[in-house]
Amino acid sequence: MTAGTIDANKEILQKIFSEDFWFVIPEYQRSYVWQTDNLTELVDDLVFAFENKPDNDYFLGSLVLKRIKASSYPEYEVLDGQQRLTTFFIMMAVLRDLIGSDQFKQTLQKKIYQEENLLENVPARMRITYKIRDKVEDFIQSHLIAHGGTAKEEELQALRESENVSLENMANATLVLRAELQDKIAAGDLPQFVRFIFNKALFIYVSTDNTEDAFRMFTILNNRGIPLTNADILKSQNIGALASEKEVNKYAKVWEEIEGKHGENFDRFLQFIRTILVQEKARANLLEEFHDHIYHPKAPKQPSLRMGKDTFELIERYNAIYEEIIELQGSNLSNGYKNLITVMRIGLRSEDWIPPLMHYYSKFGAADLERFLKKLEHKFTGDWVCGITPTLRLEAMNSILKAIDSTPANQVEELFKKKELFEIDEDEFVRNIEGHVYKKQFARHLLLKLEYLLSDNTVHLSGHSYITVEHVLPQNPADSSQWKRDFTDEEREYWTNRLANLVLISQKKNSALGNHDFEDKKKLYLQKRIDAFHANKVFIEQHAKWTPDVLRDRQAKIIDLLKKAD
Template identity: 70%
Template sequence: MPPGTIDANKEILQKIFSEDFWFIIPEYQRSYVWQTDNVNELAEDLFFAFENKPDSEYFLGSLVLKRLISSSFPEYEVLDGQQRLTTFFIMMAVLRDLIQNEKAKNTIHKKIYQEEDILENVPARMRITYKIRDKVEDFINNFIILRDGTTKIEELEQYRESDNLSLMNMANAIIILRDYFVEKQEHIDLQLFVKFIFNKALFIYVSTDNTEDAFRLFTILNNRGIPLTNADILKSQNIGALKNDKEVTKYARIWEEIEGKHGDDFDRFLQFIRTILVQDKARTNLLEEFNDKIYYLKSPTKSKLKLGKETFELINRYNTIYEEIIDLQNDDLSNEFKNLVTVMKIGMRSDDWIPPIMHYYAKFGLNKIDTFLKCLEYKFTGDWVCGITPTARLEAMNNILKAIDNTDASNINRLLDNKKLFKIDETDFRGYIQGNVYGKQYCRYLLLKIECLLSDNTVHLSGYKYITVEHVLPQNPKANSQWRNDFNDEERQVWTNKLANLVLISQKKNSALGNLDFEEKKSIYLKKRIDAFHANKIFIEQNKKWNPATLEKRQKELVNLLIGN
């Protein structure tokens, strides 16, 4: 086939798993991610077609392949379709180990593995070679290539608990498919089912030896199984813009490592980068935002960033920044900075504050970063508590991004002293935090910030599995309790849900603790039977009584602390 040719055809499964096709899952591909529902659905659909439409073709989905012209045999990198292809690879091993007829066993085995023949100079070769980062080769040799490997259920069960995503899902797929076909074997001859999928089930494939064309096809076509995410297509666009295979391998691995680190939050991380570059509210999905507002594919001269190497380098740089100042891996950060970032991550309902601090660090490093974070947090918290709309709060963060761009390193004070940029309505803010805060979205955050402000910053706050808000004066004290003596009904109405009466505990709320009198509660807090936060604990320890006078003094101190007076 001449170089540059795009080949498209439909092929039955036995042809796909024949001498005409040898597959490579390249480094930049995702792990094997099909889970129980995906595998069951495929098996059930196939079996329904086999029993109800045995003479009709059954469409399996599409394969997008890059033909390797350097290979001496028909070898292809799989750009799209690896999840379904891998599942059939596993399914054939399961069926081989269940069927009793030796000739049928051998036929199926040849579909997944070519035995070495020294005399005919035929090398041993797997139908699918995996170069993905999960290092699945040993697993495949032990459980798929090895005859009767799929019968080793006890060993496979252990892999179901593996931290390695591919191995966990492959082991699960073997067990699920084996259970499914063992049950079917009681009613039908599995050889007839294999005959059906070999001859009636088919893929449509598209292949080319041109990398750019291959990745362009990848963005257009989609596997029926796991839908491509915006990040998947964004990756493919940038892979396709690279100059050579060495760059593809290098940057695909970088992308995979970053994606693996962020997991389900990877699109969120890419949104941070989008926000830093565009500095405006996102109006469409992530992919369109990058294509229309960053790459300007329709008007390349306006581009803020080039596809390919430049994009990978920028994403890698901001990943490092995220690790250093959001994951707090930079050892030169102060504990004051670490504590404030920690409580913001725990208590903020929105993460729109993250792009400005990342952008600041990218431009100015650690220079006055503590001061900038305090200004940023005060603005973000003030607008949130005062009920400013999410759109207006986001616009305020984008204005800070623009101000960072317009500030040079020699004049950071001009940015930090910009009162208009960080202005909040302090009258409204004071009014809201003086009022009943229990049940408000920002209640827990205000208490976390108080903990942060009252800490001595010798260590940084982290590691809390549960953080809940507890009333000291109960919401409904018992009629015969000391609380009824210390507070009349009007005083209880005034103080029950205010900041002064609320503390944080680092475990799930304890209903049995709720109505205890102060002396009993105090004893439990101080003995660590209930892990109250440090600043709360100190205040409780220093007070013998919890009454209106105590709360009035505490309320004034906490409000002034949050206002910054």
């Protein structure tokens, strides 16, 4: 196959959503999967840029596209970038329904949908056509193309519970984007906000009409990322600030060894260090953050660091800390600490808790380390379960970083006295965990945490590649089963998806358990040793039956355990 022409360019959002681009999401792409955290963080960043840097370009990400030769339109298959592209597709409709100006409404509508014009031989068509297996055409027609469709809250709330992944997440995105935009932008400022994202927000795209080239670009961008120039430039500038050839050779080797160890997560590791030093949410790329907030502080209270030797030594020190307390190579760590870290690394979706933990160890060493970790986990998990936005969760972690800075190194108890740092909304937390949690993202983490809380910690829990949440009382028991005799329909409806009825097992074992009666399921569950989930195994082993009374007692104990800070 001969190589095709490859185009690469940057385009502002209004050009991406114009007659020059029509998009097709092919069958092999996954569903729309963006969650509330992704959406709130995007809106928060856009609003911050709009309010604080309205004259600067705002980078939205990259698109990898394959031109469709047979089309009479400039039409492209989307190989990479469909999640963000779909999010802005939904946002255009939300903004159309929120904004007052008829001119703006018409312009926004044209960005998502082309009206049919028989006289000019123009067909009706959507800006993005979805060929993925989840059928979303009706949703797009009813809630995105139809004026006022994004305001149909009851219909969208019902779709939020859909078994169809794309419908569930698109409905959620519509509701979240509408709420976030209404909350963060005054109605009178919406036209200016739309002008900002139309003309300052931009994508970088690469496209080709050659299938082989297109997939090669997709693979390169996903395997390596767009070349990591920020870290490379940061290294080069710090090498240039060294005083001698001997130092250059020494610290270049240090950097390369650390970079090699972290691999594709090296930028993430450098971001941890940035967070420890700056203690604010990052608003720019890694290089700009180091230059604006670390090397050349904009405010006298912000930290400073000299380029060259100081930077290399700081990175080296925090890498050693990371190895000791995150990768668990330290010799003075308790099994309890190791188990909770293992649970957090498996169960938590975000790693914003890592910088405070590293900074604590840097200042106080191993003193009360597990005690601090318990409080940190309780705060981070509690805010997540309560639905606190990623930005506010990050602010809470930054408050802990600042409190560590202000606490004398020999007075660690003063840090623990600042109870407000670790407080959560306990009533909201309990309300969210005592109901149906099976489909909630935090369910697996809470079950993992129970293993830690119920363990005697004589053994260090090992990581597991496959973990799944299993119902003991099955979702659809056979009419002839013991389950139907032990539970009424109302009791099954009440208990099936609550924490008390859920356990963790290896994925390979899940299919073997199925809808068996409790006695048979218990034998299958216990016939092999499952150390990682010992607490659940012991509980099941101690009961001959699985009834509403057993679940009621178990639920109360679980809630009581999880709501405690330590």
